[in-house]
Amino acid sequence: MGETADQSTVCTWNDTGHDGAGGCVPQQLLEALTDETARKIYLSLEEPATVSEICETCDVSQSTAYRKITELHEAGLILRFDHRSGGVATQYVQSMDRVVVTYGNPIQIECVVQGLSMHCELEP
Numbered sequence: 001m002g003e004t005a006d007q008s009t010v011c012t013w014n015d016t017g018h019d020g021a022g023g024c025v026p027q028q029l030l031e032a033l034t035d036e037t038a039r040k041i042y043l044s045l046e047e048p049a050t051v052s053e054i055c056e057t058c059d060v061s062q063s064t065a066y067r068k069i070t071e072l073h074e075a076g077l078i079l080r081f082d083h084r085s086g087g088v089a090t091q092y093v094q095s096m097d098r099v100v101v102t103y104g105n106p107i108q109i110e111c112v113v114q115g116l117s118m119h120c121e122l123e124p
Contacts, residue, residue, distance in 0.1 A: 024076030024096075026109055026122045032075045033101065038068040042077055048091035076111075 098112040106121040
């Protein structure tokens, strides 16, 4: 598998030879995906959406949406698109095609982006 990750470690694409940005913070990823509201928001972001759209789709308050979006973004699970012109609001979208968490000792996380796979392990 990949490297063993602690709370401050960021799994990156560098280990797989991918040149672009990307990766996740394993501990934050697990915390976000085990939070029902954050997971619901993550799953709703297959297509780009604004905070207002997220609030409506997921039936959450704006403050909750912003808090969970921040958690998901810091964990590496979503991307933010800031539109500088045209009055278009910031949009968010899933950063990964697939996330698989296998609970065992150690916990194994596999993230797939554009067909490239990234693996890391986290001690429970």
